[in-house]
Every structure is written in structure tokens, then in C-alpha cells.
Amino acid sequence: SAGTLSGTVALVTGASSGIGAATGRELARQGAAVALVARRKDRLERLVGEIEADGGRAIALAADLTEQEQAIGAVERAVAELGRLDTVVNNAGVMLLGPILDAPTSEWDRMISLNLQGLLYVSHAALPHLVAAAETGPRQVADLVNISSVAGRRALSMSGIYNLTKFGVNAFTEALRQEITTRHVRVSVVEPGAVTTELTDHLRPEIRENARSAFAGVEILVAEDIADGVAYIVTRPRRVAINELLIRPTEQI
Numbered sequence: 592s593a594g595t596l597s598g599t600v601a602l603v604t605g606a607s608s609g610i611g612a613a614t615g616r617e618l619a620r621q622g623a624a625v626a627l628v629a630r631r632k633d634r635l636e637r638l639v640g641e642i643e644a645d646g647g648r649a650i651a652l653a654a655d656l657t658e659q660e661q662a663i664g665a666v667e668r669a670v671a672e673l674g675r676l677d678t679v680v681n682n683a684g685v686m687l688l689g690p691i692l693d694a695p696t697s698e699w700d701r702m703i704s705l706n707l708q709g710l711l712y713v714s715h716a717a718l719p720h721l722v723a724a725a726e727t728g729p730r731q732v733a734d735l736v737n738i739s740s741v742a743g744r745r746a747l748s749m750s751g752i753y754n755l756t757k758f759g760v761n762a763f764t765e766a767l768r769q770e771i772t773t774r775h776v777r778v779s780v781v782e783p784g785a786v787t788t789e790l791t792d793h794l795r796p797e798i799r800e801n802a803r804s805a806f807a808g809v810e811i812l813v814a815e816d817i818a819d820g821v822a823y824i825v826t827r828p829r830r831v832a833i834n835e836l837l838i839r840p841t842e843q844i
């Protein structure tokens with residue numbers, strides 16, 4: 592298809608629902624061939640079908656990104672099947688809120704192993720391909736976009752370890768940006784406020800009620816609002832780097 596991203600290849604993690612699915616759909620609409628990564632293969636295959644029905648190109652890659660071998664495998668299969676890698680969106684993440692005192696520490700492990708380690712594994716595997724794409728690709732520029740959160744900028748009670756992971760994503764993004772931006776690999780962070788997705792489905796019931804009632808009466812974002820922001824970042828001309836994008840619902844304080 593003849594979009595701005597024609598001839599490029601994008602990989603989106605956490606593409607089986609929410610922000611990742613919307614981003615995969617949008618990048619395909621802009622002309623990228625898209626590798627969709629998550630654990631639920633049936634959901635990924637359904638999205639591949641939708642993208643193909645719209646005239647786009649996509650493949651489904653099932654992987655648990657908390658396992659480094661699987662993260663590497665997903666990146667290498669994307670390159671093998673689609674030929675190159677110009678854009679990576681590190682979106683897969685979990686948010687398990689609650690007080691630190693007496694917390695089930697298995698929740699901390701899940702957040703750290705996906706939001707931090709999974710993101711690092713994918714980034715490390717993808718970077719050589721992004722450098723190559725910036726040198727030889729159709730757009731002479733490549734993009735690594737990390738989905739952080741408002742929680743990457745402001746710490747709040749009940750959000751300590753989620754804050755820790757997202758502050759970490761922001762710090763990693765800025766350090767990597769300084770290392771690699773002169774090679775035309777742009778490194779960006781997107782910080783959504785509240786978006787309707789499956790993210791809060793994984794909270795303990797009493798905590799889920801609190802999290803949802805905090806936004807009672809607020810018109811919250813839809814996943815496509817964030818996908819729009821990602822598309823904006825990766826379709827800028829080669830000289831323009833959108834380093835950071837903070838996207839809140841208008842009514843969110």
C-alpha cells in the first residue's frame with residue numbers, strides 16, 4: 592500500500608489487545624508490514640486477518656517476552672519473514688497496583704520481568720537491525736518507541752513498583768537516545784494517561800474497583816488515541832525526532 596511507511600517493517604509488542612493492537616492496525620494502514628507479538632496467538636491471527644482484509648500486510652509471532660530466547664526469536668523471525676526492521680514499538684506491559692506493605696511480591700516480579708526486562712530484551716535484539724535500517728532503508732531513519740505512562744513521570748501511592756518500571760523505561764529511553772540518535776535511530780517515549788484496555792482486568796478485585804472509581808465521570812482515552820501518537824512519531828521527516836509524547840484524557844488531573 593502507498594502510505595508514508597511503505598517499504599518499511601514494524602514490530603509491535605503486546606499487539607493482541609489494547610494499545611498494541613490499535614498501533615499495529617495504524618502502522619499497517621500507513622503502509623508498514625507489521626510483525627505482531629504477544630502470547631495469545633489466536634488474538635494475533637485475528638488481527639492479521641483484519642489487516643489483510645484492509646489490504647495491509649502482517650504476521651503473528653507468539654512469544655512470552657519475559658523469556659529472552661523468545662524475545663530474540665520474535666525479532667529474528669520478523670526480520671527473516673519480512674526482510675528488515677525499521678520500527679519497533681515496545682508496548683507490552685502489565686500494571687499490578689497496590690500497597691507495598693504486604694504486597695504479593697510475585698506481582699512485582701511480573702512487572703519487572705515484562706515492563707523492564709522484556710523491553711530490554713526486545714530492544715537489544717532489535718537495535719542492530721534498526722541501525723541497519725537507518726543506513727539502508729527506504730526512509731533512512733529508524734524508530735524505537737517505548738510505551739511508558741504518566742506513571743513514568745509522577746509517582747503515586749499504590750503504584751510504587753509500576754512507577755519504578757515506568758520511570759526506568761523513561762531513563763533507559765533517554766540514555767539510549769543520546770547513544771544512538773546521531774545514527775538516525777530515533778528513540779522515543781510515549782506516556783499515556785488512562786486508556787480503556789484490558790490493563791485493569793489483571794488487578795486484584797478490590798484494587799480494580801479503586802482504580803476504576805478514580806476515573807469515574809472522566810471521559811478516558813481509547814487505544815486509537817495512543818496509536819495516533821505513535822504514528823505521528825514514526826512518520827515525521829528524517830530530521831524530526833519527537834523524543835517524548837504525554838497524552839492524557841482532557842479531564843484527567
Ligand code: NDP
Binds near residue numbers: 605609628740789790
Ligand atoms: P492490555 O492489557 O490491553 O495489553 C497488554 C499487552 O501486553 C497484551 O497484548 C498482552 O498480550 C501483552 N503481554 C502481556 N504479558 C506479555 C508477555 N509476557 N509477553 C508478551 N506480551 C505480553 O493493556 P494496554 O494496551 O493498556 O497496555 C499497553 C501498554 O500501555 C503497557 O505498557 C501499559 O503499561 C501502557 N499504558 C497503559 C495505560 C492505560 O490506561 N491502559 C496508561 C499508561 C500506559 P498477551 O496476554 O496475549 O501476551
